[in-house]
Amino acid sequence: MTRSRSTDDLSPALRLQLRGLRQDALPQRDLWPDIAPRLSLQAREAPASEAPPRRRVLPALAAAAVLVLAAGVGWLQRPGADATSASAPAGNAVAHAAPLVVEADAMTREYQGALREVAAMLPDAGEHATLSQLDASADLVRDALAQDPDARFLLQRLQRIYAQRLSLTQRLARA
Amino acid sequence: MATMTETLTEAAFDTADDDHALVRASAAGDMAAFEALYRRHLGRVHGVILRLVGHQHSRAEDLTQEAFVRAWQALPGFRFESAFGTWLHRLAANTALMELRSRRGTPAMDGDEDALDGVGVADSAGHGTALSMDLEQAVARLPPRARAVLVLHDVEGWKHEEIAETLDMAVGSSKAQLHRARKLLRTRLGDHA
Numbered sequence: 455m456t457r458s459r460s461t462d463d464l465s466p467a468l469r470l471q472l473r474g475l476r477q478d479a480l481p482q483r484d485l486w487p488d489i490a491p492r493l494s495l496q497a498r499e500a501p502a503s504e505a506p507p508r509r510r511v512l513p514a515l516a517a518a519a520v521l522v523l524a525a526g527v528g529w530l531q532r533p534g535a536d537a538t539s540a541s542a543p544a545g546n547a548v549a550h551a552a553p554l555v556v557e558a559d560a561m562t563r564e565y566q567g568a569l570r571e572v573a574a575m576l577p578d579a580g581e582h583a584t585l586s587q588l589d590a591s592a593d594l595v596r597d598a599l600a601q602d603p604d605a606r607f608l609l610q611r612l613q614r615i616y617a618q619r620l621s622l623t624q625r626l627a628r629a
Numbered sequence: 630m631a632t633m634t635e636t637l638t639e640a641a642f643d644t645a646d647d648d649h650a651l652v653r654a655s656a657a658g659d660m661a662a663f664e665a666l667y668r669r670h671l672g673r674v675h676g677v678i679l680r681l682v683g684h685q686h687s688r689a690e691d692l693t694q695e696a697f698v699r700a701w702q703a704l705p706g707f708r709f710e711s712a713f714g715t716w717l718h719r720l721a722a723n724t725a726l727m728e729l730r731s732r733r734g735t736p737a738m739d740g741d742e743d744a745l746d747g748v749g750v751a752d753s754a755g756h757g758t759a760l761s762m763d764l765e766q767a768v769a770r771l772p773p774r775a776r777a778v779l780v781l782h783d784v785e786g787w788k789h790e791e792i793a794e795t796l797d798m799a800v801g802s803s804k805a806q807l808h809r810a811r812k813l814l815r816t817r818l819g820d821h822a
Contacts, residue, residue: 463811464783468818471764472783478672479679481690486667489694493660493701 648713681725683769775810
């Protein structure tokens with residue numbers, strides 16, 4: 455810390471006297487007996503205080519995983535799902551495929567929202583090789599689904615990748 | 630003289646080395662090491678806080694405790710880029726200034742000179758007149774923010790930029806507060822200034 459030159463309204467004597475005030479001063483009593491319990495309390499709480507962020511992450515991940523699974527399974531188990539794709543005339547394939555893509559988009563948005571929450575607490579998660587592979591796989595499946603919007607197995611595949619991605623992130627959070 | 634300088638320099642390095650060893654141990658959770666740091670630096674920490682709060686001893690003791698607790702919390706982040714004593718001194722000043730900032734909204738912290746006049750003299754009230762008041766008491770009787778700026782600038786040697794940043798004010802405000810504080814100080818010291 456360098457002294458500035460704004461001392462024009464201060465006499466040299468007073469300036470020196472003020473500098474002289476910079477002296478050590480002991481409190482009127484020993485403060486350590488009051489400080490030590492606060493430190494030991496924190497020392498005991500330290501592991502617990504680090505844990506909550508992860509404990510908060512895990513429910514978020516679990517909720518996200520459930521959400522993705524529910525979205526995927528819900529779509530797959532909807533009334534007439536199998537019958538629709540199995541019995542749909544070829545000429546109506548595109549008309550029936552649009553809801554599938556919409557469903558995939560909705561599932562992806564939910565998944566990405568959950569992942570953003572987690573990513574804020576696990577900033578390095580995106581650099582994990584397996585996670586990157588899963589992200590790349592999900593992109594490929596999304597592309598394939600865009601090419602073949604009636605391929606229900608691609609939606610199933612996408613749902614499994616998202617679940618794997620969240621599960622792996624969950625394990626990283628626990629590590 | 631050279632011998633004395635060398636001796637002092639060596640002593641300073643020894644102290645810094647000792648500090649660093651204690652800091653490492655403290656950061657790892659060694660409370661005995663931290664107590665040694667506390668004993669070694671208590672006077673400096675309490676001194677700056679006492680000056681900033683206008684020699685209100687009870688308040689200064691509370692803030693000194695708080696400063697050491699905060700230091701214990703922050704130690705794992707200490708990077709050994711500066712002397713531990715310098716880092717701790719800064720942390721102590723910030724602890725006192727944080728409280729000062731938190732009181733800014735209260736009437737006693739606003740610009741009303743009359744309201745401020747009695748602040749900071751809890752332990753020195755009734756001690757003599759302005760003419761016989763010593764410099765330390767005169768500084769203690771300054772309005773809180775003006776006192777903080779004067780103490781930081783004229784006693785502790787901070788720059789206006791550092792003061793402004795820490796007190797969350799414009800550099801110009803820091804300079805104005807210093808000018809005001811010096812004027813008040815000279816008035817209260819009378820002919821002695």
